[in-house]
Amino acid sequence: MSTLRNSLSRKLTVMNMLVSSGALLLASVAFFAYDFVTFRSNLINTTSVQAHIIGTNAVSPLVFNDPASAERTLSALRASRHIVYAGVYTPDGQFFSGYWRQGENSTPVSLPVVSPQETEHYWFQSNQFTLVQTIAFQNKRVGVVYIASDLGVIYARLRSYAIILLAILSASLTAALALSRIAQRAVSQPILRLADTAALVSREKDYTVRVPATGDQDEVAVLVDAFNEMLIEIQKRDSALQENERQFRNLADSIPQLAWMAEATGELFWYNHRWYEFTGTTPEQMAGWGWQAVHDPTTLPEVIAKWRASLGTGEPFEMIFPLRAANGEFRDFLTLAMPVRDAQGHVARWFGTNTDITEQRRSAEALRQTEKLAATGRLAASIAHEINNPLEAVTNLVYLARKQPANVAKYLTLADQELDRIAQITKNTLGFYRDSTSRTDINIPELLQEVLTLYNSKLHFKKITVRPEYAQSLHISGFPGEIRQIFANLIANAIEALPANGFIIIRATRSWIPDGSHRRAIRITFLDNGVGIAPEHRRRIFEPFYTTKKDVGTGLGLWLTLSLVAKHQGVLRMRSSTRPGNSWTIFSVYLPEAPITN
Amino acid sequence: MLAAYLYCPRPLAAQKSKPQEYEVKAAYLYNFGRFVEWPASGNMSDNFPICVLGQDPFGSYLDAVIAGEFVNDRKLIAKRIATVRDALNCRILFISDSESVRLREILAAVDKTPVLTVSDTPNFIIAGGMIQFVVVENRIRFSINLAACERASLTPSSQLLKVAVEVRGEASKVNGPS
Incomplete structure (x- = not known):
């Protein structure tokens, strides 16, 4: 994680440098500005004083017309290197005497227009400062002093200041850089060690490493301790998790089913041993969506569609489909997959089993x-x-x-x-017993009557009254032999349950399949006033081999009836009462008018 | 105040016509009064008389120069006097060339009185006069006899001495600040 190292160190260094260079720069600018301003006012003051001294000394030369004397006075300005030109003028503006800096062109400068009220006037112009001062003696104007000063001095001074400042700045910054390199180590070193360890942990998934203690008692030390404790905790949980995982895999390998786990996206990432045994595949072949290889190509599209639907809704997946064994034989599997949800309720993964x-x-x-x-x-x-x-x-x-x-x-x-x-x-x-292979139109009342004719003598023998109540034109599409079997079983049950002089009411009406699917259906109810079915039997009468008629029944009648109703996508319901004197049993068969075609 | 005073820029060669000699000398007389200190004694009149002894060479120039001027709040007045006795109340006494023959008497008469004696007579300061006009390079200038001034308790300022062509009887005092 050298980028992090660089980044933190660099940030600290940059911060230090910014602070120190900012402070230096501010001080420099302030110093510079102060010097500039004071230099200007100093220049004005100094020049004014110089003008005054010259003026005072030029009074008698002016009055007694002695330009040479004034010149001698002016020549004292040689000491002020920045004065380019100085001149003394008579009150009417005529040149009287002058001073020129060495190398300057010795021509007198004409006086500018100045108000007589002003005893002093000055201005800055490009590279020059000019001051004009009236020479007065005993309240009388006796002349004018003119001084022109070269601002190049100011600029030269500012330049040399700038150079000095630059030198100081760069020297200071170099020193600050070196110092901050050393100083920031105290802050960044422990953090960088922590960062390195964190990076190592996340890269190697090695939770046994520890961040070395800093030896300080600062926030970083607290952070280091907290991080180490977190690592210990993670290590504990990790080993607990690994133990759980090991137990789970042992369990998953010991069950007879094929078992697997899938990501929330539907990619399978783990299978138990039995899966590989059965399919004769390798984990590499099965990774992701590789499981499709062991499916029957004819059922695979439906499997994928249903699997995707479950992935989308998070509803448990349940389906029967064939899987190919290692020897190439397809066997039927009931496949169940349950979503495993995380703390937020999102599907984290799926756990599935395939039962042969x-x-x-x-x-x-x-x-x-x-x-x-x-x-x-x-x-x-x-x-x-x-x-x-x-x-x-x-x-x-x-x-x-x-x-x-x-x-x-x-x-x-x-x-x-x-x-x-x-x-x-x-x-x-x-x-x-003619096994019909195709659906035909069935007239329900007609079929009921046909079945009843088979039981005429039994009904007659037991003096049982049958009361049919059929609505008009009740037709379904189905297999007549199987419907006949359903009715025969239910009528035979009713006859067996009835004592002498009992009655059976057979009612056929239009209705709906009572499963909320809004499918049109024909409902056929068989009501008898027999002894009824005891509550302890009601739950079990649809199980195979369950019978109360010890010697006569196979115990498969109602189980077969139920499976035939289910084959026609219908529903079979039963209600019963065993109250003495008012006992009864109703079987209701709901058969859809037309089957669902997919 | 739009009528700003104009320091007329003019080449030196084109100056206005050169002033007359006595016009300049009249101005000098007036200015001597401003650069010389008189003792604060009681016998002084309230005004500041500039006297011309002998034949007056100034004509109207002197009157024109001093008109309305004051020195130390004393009004300048011009007097033409015939005898040296009248000179005792003068501050400045110009001794005309016409009096050169009586020069010694005149100077003796005003000796030790605070009267500044001025003349353009040659050798005036050698004779004991205080300020003598001289012409140097076409310029009217002057020499000072400092000793004579001191005897009369008059103190010329160093400014005045600075522009003098010659200072006689120079004492250490004149080197001091004005």
Whole structure:
């Protein structure tokens, strides 16, 4: 930090020099001005006195017409080197006698116009000072003295003063420079040592260094002590911080997830070991935005968009996307990133984890398949039951037709009707397990009625009344098989929950998805006056393998229903009461009229 | 006061016509009165008489020079006198050339009285007169007999002695300041 050293030393030196040269200059100027002013007034006084002496001595020469005598008097002016010319004149202005400095042109100078009232008159003109004085004797004007003085003397004197001052000034400044160099060391040296140490600390990040004590008891010593104490404190905190950091990294390396940290700007600067193990990359490859290399190019744009959105808003980041393993295989990861905020609430960095959910996803898919098969099995039983009745009727009708040939046509017509029923049931059943791959328009009331036909005999057997209340023209766009499954599950649950003589109210109306998204929806509610769901079960009934029907259920029905509703971007709600004599359960399904397309 | 006094610048050669000899001498007589100190004795009249003994060479010049002038607050007056007896009250006595034959008597008559004797008679100061007009290089000048002055208790100023052509009977006193 030589610039700082130079700067401080130079400032102190410059300051000293400014002060001393300023004081010297001021004194010099004052001295100079005083001398100039006094010199002028001295010149006037001296010349006036000289004129008076000459005048007094010129009285008798004037009166008795003896220019030679006056000349002798005037010649005394030789001692005043600056007098160029002096002359004595008669009262009527005629030249009487004169004195010329050696080397001057010996011609008399004409007297200028002067008022007779003035006994003395003087003026400065360019390089000359001139004084004219009346010679009086016993109250009578007997002549005039004229003295011209060369101001060159003043200027020569001022010049020599200036030279002397300049010499003094430069000598003083040189001395001041040398002295201030020495003096400023006492002030600047400790500060410079402090500055050097501060620079070393900030450059090397070495907090073990200390500023040497100055040995004085001044403010700088206080500063040095404070700085050293600060260094000790920083050292302590630094080691505590390093310990924390070490613990954190150990922890981060021991969790099964991939973990990382990012700057507030979104650049990742740290990954745990597992990240490098999984991706088979090096820290150099991953620096900054290098993480994009392990993403699936098809999902990457969305990942970047969502990541930037989180960076912009500071909202936690949550997304599932594939990451490429070292062997090239993509696996699905649930990625969560939380902003870490500083004391002011600004996002300082982000901490993120990637959890491999590939296996979970696979097992969940397997479960859904299992439940679908189980549901199919249950349906099969139900269908067998439904078909059994008309089949028995057909068998009876065929028997009757054989016995009573006269009524064959009538029995065959009746058998035909029963067979139509069977065909209808079969057709409805087929709709269930046909996995539709594309969305189609679904008429909700129609679909509800189709599903209900499958449960006719069960409802009849338990003497359950179904009351449908449908609004006009309720359509959605979706997968019919899955919607059918939703309704079937909820109706089957209601039937199972109901005792004999219970009722089910199925209501379908226009509504909105109750998530604040302002999407149009069809709401279908299934209300039964069964025993209700106990509060301790309500929270868990949507979990897989959770069942209260110990021997008959797989515990996957409502879990599957929920996932199917979610697949249609809908919402499933449940409310229930177990109050004796007034117990009930309502399942509400909200299905959007049209899916959100991104 | 616009009529400022003008010290007319004029070349020396073009001076106004040279003054007449007795015009200059008349002015000198008057000026001697200003450069000489008279003893403060009682027998002095209130005015300052300049007397001309013998034939008057000044004509009207003397009267013109002293008209309205004062020396030590005493009015100058011109007197023409015939005998030396009338000279005792004079301050300055000009002894005309016409009296050169009676010079010794005249000087003896005013001896030790404070009367400044002036003449243009040659050898006047040798004869015991005080101031004698002489002409040097066409200029009217004068010589002084200091001893004669002192005998009459008259004190010429050093200024006067300075411009004199010759000072006779010089004493140490005259070297002092005026």
